[in-house]
Amino acid sequence: MRSNDYLHLTLTSLRSSRMRSGLTILGIAIGICAVVLLTTLGEGLRVYVMDNFSQFGSRLIAINPGKSQTGCTGGLLASTRPLLVEDAWSLQRLPYVEYVVPVVQGSGAIEYGRRVRYTDIIGSGSDMAPAWRFEVAQGRSLPDGREGYPQPWAVLGHKVKQELFGDKNALGQFIRVGGERYRVVGVMAAKGQMLGFDLDDIVYIPVERALSLFNRTGVMEIDVTYRPGTTAEAMAERIRQRLIARHGVEDFSLITQDEMLKSLDRILAILTLAIGGLGGISLVVGAIGIITIMVTTVHERRAEIGLLRAIGATQRQVMWLFLGEAILLALIGGLVGILISGLALGLLALAIPALPIQLSPFYLLLALLLSALVGLVSGVLPARRAASLNPVLALQSE
């Protein structure tokens, strides 16, 4: 049978019972809408989080003291085998290494004149700004500890500068960090928030001085960025060998940005699928709707089925006619659902511009395929039932 004719026959069936078809379509539409909306929001969240994390650049390897991978909290806890600043500087000479960033983090009181502000304090080196893609808005970045014990110079985060200095120029001014006197040599550009952590409410001082400020021997983390031309695994191995040579044992843990991003990505993708699956529950009920309506329809049109067989339709043709109705119902439902979700997402985007919405054509196509699948699965049993009706008995039922 020609596909045009097939389509025409199927459409006339759906059109003849408009209310019934319409309601069935609506059921599927709601289900698909739920799935599309949820996966879109989930995808948006994933992209948002990934973007936030990738802002520190790729080709980055983080080294923490302590072997066990108790998350990346290795730096939080004390250690008997500290990672030293000297360890960091020793890595500088490895091939492909671009930047080396030793990190210590704490918090304390920052004073300027009579103003006091309690903020985070990060001790690091001159490589921090380029490695983490932080822009220095004014002045210069931290001094380099490789050229001797660094001066007591500090760089202010954007918010700290605003709070302590207002619009006045901060460069060259003296502040007290944890009671010690520092000179402001730079101000960072505004970076915003990252997952609740205010990146602008920080004061940066040289890592060596931070170590003495917080009374520590070891740093909490060493970040190393490397140039292209080598793989993450190769780079990690080089670092590992160098540190083992210095420490005698592998009492540290390495994690590449790649690995971290990949596992994060995986988790978020699974999460997105899970919430999409939640929307799928409505789709299941929609499928039940299709089955119910199809069975009812087949029963009602028994005589017609008998007639079709009498004029020479094969069982397969009968089956495909009814299956086609089910699939078409579901597909139209899918289209309507996609339209509705498109509208809803558009409204949401207008209402909450900050909401990360990622409309991906991939998911839309998937949604359409899903609805076709739903139609297929729900329609197959009623359609086979229709095909297997005894034509003689069917004809007698009018």
Added chain:
Amino acid sequence: MIRLEQLCKRYQLGDEPVQALDHVDLSITAGEYLSVMGPSGSGKSTLLNMLGLLDTPDSGHYWLNDEEMTTLGEEARAAERNRRIGFVFQAYHLIDRLSARENIELPLVLTGTAPTERRQKVDELLQRLNLDRHANHRPNQLSGGQRQRVAIARAVIRKPALLLADEPTGNLDSHSGQEVIELLEELNTEGITLIMVTHDANMGRRARRRLWMQDGKLLKDEQDARP
């Protein structure tokens, strides 16, 4: 053209088995005009269904144009029903949501005939049966007689060899009924073998060969002498 040999069919009706066809033997040549009469439950409709390949016998043989029909698979039977057999029912069995034209062209649509070819053939028939004004009307917009004529058109659009009619005038008033019978007989004169089941003796007597059935057996087989 048709040869039935010891055809048997049994049904289970509740607790009791019913012998719908009891060792029926029958030979029909091409172009004949037969009526099948008998009380209800005599098996005449079952016989028609067998002839029309709508049903399969429990035992016996059915040759149509020297081809054994009883061994055919369902797909092959469907093909035969499409090409060589036309059905006309008491209840018309038109599809309500399709127009007269669309109803008539159904057999052609099922086998993938091109739309232009279909249109041509359907137009011819519509003209001939005085239905061209109603081509785009739905069955519920037609009278009983018109509906049956649409059904007949559908039955003969493929120019089948065999035309089977099961109480074709049962739902019609006498005037429309007359029209329909005359149409069927006209088609028969053009060479289509016509077999009509009826409970109306007057109707049945019009046929040149008359069969009577009772309890699944062929009781009487009367033939007019050729003019």
Added chain:
Amino acid sequence: MRGPDLLRFNLRLLIGQWFRTLMTLLAAAVGVAAVLLLTGMGEGARRFVLEEFNLLGNDVLIVLPGRKETTGGVPPLTGEGTRDLTIEDAEALLHLPGVRRVAPLIVGLTEVEAGGRNRELVVVGSSAELFHMRQMKTAQGQILPPLPLDRAEPVCVIGHEVRRSLFDQQPVLGRWLRTADRRCRVIGVLEDRGVSLGTDLSEAVIIPVASAQQLFNTQGLFRLFVQVQHLELIDSVKPAILELIQTRHQGERDITLITQDSLLGVFDDVLQLLTLAVGAIAAISLVVAGILIMNITLISVSQRTPEIGLLKALGASERQVHRLFLSEALMMALLGALLGVLIGYALLWSGHWLWPQFPVSVPIWALTGAVLLAIGVALVFAWLPARKAARLPPVLALKGG
């Protein structure tokens, strides 16, 4: 029409159309079961988290060194302050009115070696008070002895997992552990408390805080726990602690105080919101079930048009016909909801049976909400079709429609 008669009338009908009824039941059941299952899991997760964190008790305040201006953000987790929290600070706090116990905390990672085996483990430096505060009991031996906080003793209490991984089933009391370049003698093993969220000490070695200071070569405390005598005293003790530390730290208020409540409060809110959201999403399926009910009722009306005509001819009013069809839909929804409740609970309980640690409890609001929603949906979606039936002119209806 009398209630029981109506019921019987409908029941015969529903059984007659058993497939349709079954499918509609199923649709409603899926919706209700989904809501119950998902909210049950969400609520279970919430309870689990709260229970775990509750181990510390509501009457404990947590003192962290360091402070951030932007309150309400992430507290200074790294615990590095410019001025250390000292043991002396801890001892001073003990004298505050309303304070019952004070326990210092130093946490670190180090290599622990025993019996030829070697693991990197968490080492916790604290005091006997910690055990009392957290109601930690030993399965063998004793807890840390009550020592002056500045006294280092080479003794330790190990978690039961530590015992298993370092000693297998051998007797362990009196054995020596090597922690980095120091040693300590095992005097107790913590009892097995099952899965614990994040505050799991089964893989930790607990030593006196002064020993930890030596081991990690650090003076400052990671945390300070302060337990008040009565729950109501928390509000008065908080400012007292802040003042005392401020005085001791040369006028610097460089600590952060957290109460268990505030920590849990955040979790509680988030998890409740999550449960609600998840339940709402599942509830959408009930709306879809409602659409099916509308569809089925419409079909039912058109199929039973002659019957309606007959009823009216026999004297049934419009309202009675309306109520008839409405009650039919209601019955299906109720039965479906019941089925859904059964399925939902069955699934939850079998899940609980498989993983006993995971509490599952369906919040009452979810149960009543789901059932009410099912009923409401049936009413809303069957209303118009029922009205259509009610409005059918008897003559037309008797003709067969």
